[in-house]
Amino acid sequence: MFLFNNNNKIKLDNLTISEAHKLLMTKKVTSVELTEFFLNRIKKLDKKLNTCLSVLNKESLIEAKLADDRILKGETGDLLGIPYLLKDNILVKGIKTTAGSKMLTNYIAPYNATVVKKLKEAGAVLLGKTNLDEFAHGSSTETSAFGVTKNPWDLSRVPGGSSGGSASAVAADFCIFALGSDTGGSIRQPASFCGLTGFKPSYGRVSRFGLIAMTSSTDVIGPLTKTVEDSAVVLQTIAGFDNFDLTTEKEVVPKYLKNINKKIKGLKIGVVKEYLDDGLEVNIKKGIQEALNTFKHLGAEIIDISLPYNKYSIPVYYIITPSEISANLARLDGLRYGFSFKYEAKGKTEENSSEIYMHNRGNSFGPEVKRRIMLGTYALSSGYFDAYYKKAMAVKEKIKQEYKNIFNEVDVIITPTSPHVAFKIGEQVNDSLKMYLEDIFGVGPSLAGLPAISIPAGLSNGLPFGLQIIADKFKEEKVLNLAYNFQQVTAFHKHKPKF
């Protein structure tokens, strides 16, 4: 798709943030033109993919005009005038925020999430809100109450999840970047399935204020972008301490672009041998081996490591996560906001409230949300707490210590992002345990609060797959440095889907 502007034919659809920034600063294109271009593209093509739950046609053009005025006044911010999409579990004042749930079908957010406030101040232009698994509970975007999102690489396949709408939209060039949220792999796995760069920063690096809580101890907001450089730019804008989220880190946020291109000679990369065994798709195994060779050629050293407690990460995650979900979603009763309809309570007056809660919740939560609430309530209930929650917290501590010790020996760890490419829609939806195992490489870094990125590492039968780079807590720079060097000598991130 082309846009004609000042008699120059400028290709706009696959622009990165840095390319769009140059065009905006040299006045070759305006933010309004960019915004109109993406709005038209969404209008024309999103019928095929179902990435957007709402499109802000009017509001985005007002924001774009404001950005153009700021550019004319000489402002030069990296994200000024750049159109983006936002996962629909992040609040935008006055705009519908559904979290992909029937419970919040008509919910209007009364305030902005901190990340939204920061992006607004930076002059980024919000185009709309993207589809997700209901309350981010899932790995395929199939649990959304508003239909599945499709993968632009193959419309019969899922885009991954839970940030599947954001990933599919960036891959389809409906925006220049998008934000997702990641609790156990929800940015990284869709990035792998859609051929993108997806970055989960350290827990506490980005404010969660205004993110609809799923698992408060591992939820992190992060970018889905077309390059590592773009991820650094977005992270720079959204990172930092926030008085409204006291789990954020007070230390100064480093300049992520400053050392991103530093040579990686001598850098120590840890690889867990068992992760590259026969459980992987053969092309992914080959791709990861080739990537390791690429890193070797760039001067890095590959070191075999062992993470014995990591094999417990999935059972730990599926105790801690549902437990926190059962508590976090308890606030949703349909009385102050959300799904509710006239209901004649049958019991005595004092029992009525309970009946109404049960009715509203039972009739508006989808099967995966109910499953997780049930699992969490069970794990926390009297008689089972010690065996499940307490034990899971202890093993989580062991997993954290295991990473901490390993990072005394190596700088980063590399794993596949997912053991396979995007699966077919409907293939796993009825097998909850199989779906939980989707997160096999993702949850370890989440439980330990570590920064982890997925970058494209190849194609298998025409479908993309990613590799994951993990570093010690708050060492985002190391992750970005290594991933950036990889993208300088490979072209996997430049492959595009045809749909």
Add this chain to the structure above:
Amino acid sequence: MAISKEDIKKVAGLAKLELTDIEIEKYQQQLGKILEYIDVLQEADVSDLEILGLGDESVNQTRIDQAISWSQDEVDIALNQVIDKEGPQVKVNRVL
């Protein structure tokens, strides 16, 4: 680990979820299967962790305990979606 139908009903009550008979049967099977998988955790040795949170270096941060008023438009957005209200307050059924 097997889980009984009665357990499922009890947990649904605690979680304030109205479930159909079909759902109760479904969750009985699914939760049983998931719990069986999760039971692998019991073999993990954590005997050297005396106190929970031992390895966690995070410290509590606090802020001044101070009420910050919402702006009128924020209040309006919030109250406009309330099912039943009286003045600026949400009206609910008697709880006591």
